[in-house]
Amino acid sequence: MRGLNFPCSTGRSPAFRLRKLDKTDTEISRMFELLATDPNSMARRGRLTLPHGVVETPAFMPVGTQGTVKAVSPAELDQIGAQIILGNTYHLNLRPGLEVIRSFGSLHQFSRWHRPILTDSGGYQVFSLAKLRKVKEEGVHFQSHLDGSKCFIGPETSMEIQAVLGSDIAMLFDECPPWPCGEREAGESLDLTLRWAQRCKEWITRNQPKTDTGARQYHFGIVQGSGYAALREKAAKALAAMDFDGYAVGGVSVGEPEEEMMCAVESSTPHLPAGKPRYAMGLGTPPQMLEMIARGIDMFDCVLPTRLARHGTAFTMDGPVHIKGKRFEFDHGPLDAECSHPLTADFSRAYIRHLFRSGEILGLRLICLHNLHFYQSLVRGARAALEAGTFAAYRAAFLSRYQARSPAPTDL
Numbered sequence: 345m346r347g348l349n350f351p352c353s354t355g356r357s358p359a360f361r362l363r364k365l366d367k368t369d370t371e372i373s374r375m376f377e378l379l380a381t382d383p384n385s386m387a388r389r390g391r392l393t394l395p396h397g398v399v400e401t402p403a404f405m406p407v408g409t410q411g412t413v414k415a416v417s418p419a420e421l422d423q424i425g426a427q428i429i430l431g432n433t434y435h436l437n438l439r440p441g442l443e444v445i446r447s448f449g450s451l452h453q454f455s456r457w458h459r460p461i462l463t464d465s466g467g468y469q470v471f472s473l474a475k476l477r478k479v480k481e482e483g484v485h486f487q488s489h490l491d492g493s494k495c496f497i498g499p500e501t502s503m504e505i506q507a508v509l510g511s512d513i514a515m516l517f518d519e520c521p522p523w524p525c526g527e528r529e530a531g532e533s534l535d536l537t538l539r540w541a542q543r544c545k546e547w548i549t550r551n552q553p554k555t556d557t558g559a560r561q562y563h564f565g566i567v568q569g570s571g572y573a574a575l576r577e578k579a580a581k582a583l584a585a586m587d588f589d590g591y592a593v594g595g596v597s598v599g600e601p602e603e604e605m606m607c608a609v610e611s612s613t614p615h616l617p618a619g620k621p622r623y624a625m626g627l628g629t630p631p632q633m634l635e636m637i638a639r640g641i642d643m644f645d646c647v648l649p650t651r652l653a654r655h656g657t658a659f660t661m662d663g664p665v666h667i668k669g670k671r672f673e674f675d676h677g678p679l680d681a682e683c684s685h686p687l688t689a690d691f692s693r694a695y696i697r698h699l700f701r702s703g704e705i706l707g708l709r710l711i712c713l714h715n716l717h718f719y720q721s722l723v724r725g726a727r728a729a730l731e732a733g734t735f736a737a738y739r740a741a742f743l744s745r746y747q748a749r750s751p752a753p754t755d756l
Contacts, residue, residue, distance in 0.1 A: 375562055375589060376621045382735045386613065386640035389730035392428075392621060394460040394512040395559035396452060399427045401621065401642040402726050404633070404719045405462060406649070409435050411455045414650040415705070415712045418457040424685055424713060425720040427459060428512070430645045433505045434466030434497070438488055442508045450510030450556040462645075463511035464625075465502045465566075467518045468594075479519065481536070499543040507553035507561065514553070515592065516544040518566040523600045530570035537568045538582050545586050562589040564623060570595055571604045573611035580615035590621040593641070597626040606635060613640040630659060630722055630746060634739050637726055644723075649715035656700045658711050659718040661742075663749045667711065672697045679710075685717035 380389040392399040406413045406421060409432045413421060421429065431451055436442075448454040451461060470477060470484050477486035483498020497505075499517045506514035517540050521533040544563070553561040565583035569575030583591055593612045596605045609624060616622055623643040624636050633644055649659070656668040660680040665672075667679070675693035678684045688710045699707025722742075729738035 376619065378619055380730055380733075382638075382730060383733075384736045385638040387637045387726070387730060387735050388640060388642060389727055390621065390642055392460075394428070394562065395555040395557040396458060396460045396512050397427070399460055399643075400727055402633075402637045402723045402730075403427055403643050404723045405430045405643060405645040406716055406719075407645050407647045408455070408457070408461075409647075410439070411436060411451060413712075413716070414654070415709045416650075416716065418455065420687065420713060421457065421716070422459070423687065424717040425724065426716065428643075429457060429459075429461055431455075431461055431463045431509065431511060432466065432469060433463050433502055433509070434469035436463075436509060437466065437497075437505050438490055438495070442505060446508050452510060452556060460512040461509075462513040462564075462623075462643075463506045463509050463515065465506070465515040465517040466497050467502070467515075467566075468520045468625075470497055471520050471522075479536070481539075483517075483540075499540040500547045503544055503547045503551075503553070507551065510555045511561065512555060513562045513564055513590070516541050516563060516565050516588070518568055518594060520595050520598065521568065521570050523570065523595070523598045523604075525570055527570075527572050527575070530568075530572055530575055533570075534568050534575050534579055537566070538579065541565055541583060541586060545588070564588055564590040564592050564621075566592045566594040566625070567612045567616070568595045569608070569611070571600065571608065573607065576608060576611035577615050580612045584615065584617055588620075590623065591616045592623040592625050594625045596624060597628060597646075602632065605632070606639070609636060609639045609641065630719070631743055633719075633722060634726065634742060637723075638735075638739060646719075649719050650712050653711035653715050654708055656697075656707075656711065659715050661745060663746050667693060667697050667707075668700050669697075679714045680718070683718055683721050685713055688714045688717075 375393055377391045378388060379391060390401040406426050406429050408429045411431055413429060445451055445454050452458055470486055477484055483496055485496050488495050502517035518537040519533045521530050548563055555561055565588040567576060567579045569579045593609050596608050613622055621642045622640060624641045626646060627636055627644050628646055657664050657666050658679045661682050672693040677693055678689050691710055696707050696710055725738060729735040
């Protein structure tokens, strides 16, 4: 494989033994075990123990906004090695509504996905989708993007909804400032997010939410601050002092240049507890994920594998390809000879091109499965490289090959 160890098997990572880090160096939380670090970067190999199962990190979380990952069943997600998926408070609260989910006992029971789930707080969707929103100290008043009805979400409301959903990890309610925005605006937004975080903490302390397993729900704070390093540092330190179970870097992948995205992470992670998990929200492309791992990020979610699949774009070891291109009309090869899942490996590029051009839903499904498997293989390879102490070589080899071919105009 041209010197690149990129495991593409569908099996889950076996148990392995690594030298534990000295606990005098870092506080290890009960739900997160830090197994190894890379000597050449901030990359980490860890393990999350959650109510519905174990998640090996670095981990990629497929996005199941509406309680489902687009075009993929829970059984298929399990086959491609997904360990944890993401659901969304805003969308699930509007449709199907909490009463429906409550009648099933949890989002796990409703969706029939029995591994861990992380739910976003709904904050980003309120600010990106909702109409006529009005931000106040108590929360956000807005109109539903579905029917225009009046709605409200605040810190306590978001926590209550996520408690009903029963996710393993619930995100705190935050305000996501637009990009670009001035430092004063970003600072005021951050101060509101921190006040909301304190209210979330108080609600959690009072209510002690649990999952349908009887184990407690975990909660992650969200570091905001736009593109301002001092604000990012302030947010990270303030949230760390509130002692949440983990922390996310938010307000990234909202239109900013990639350099700004990296700076946001670099300004945040050094000020977060080393013994707790770190999550970069809404990221990213395969190269971005490796760069974020090198900067100390443990968890990712991104819609790209399924969103781009719906338009015919497949991720491969040699970069993304747009399968509807004429150059694939007589192509007998699989989507990626070196990283194809058994569910998709038997189908040629020519056939999948035909499916897209004919409007057949199977084409969409095949590329969705392929792309999700590609992302899982990428982080699986990162974990293996961290275990072996070869992450720097793995990162360099992948990036060199993936970025070698300049995408055609019809490619990503």
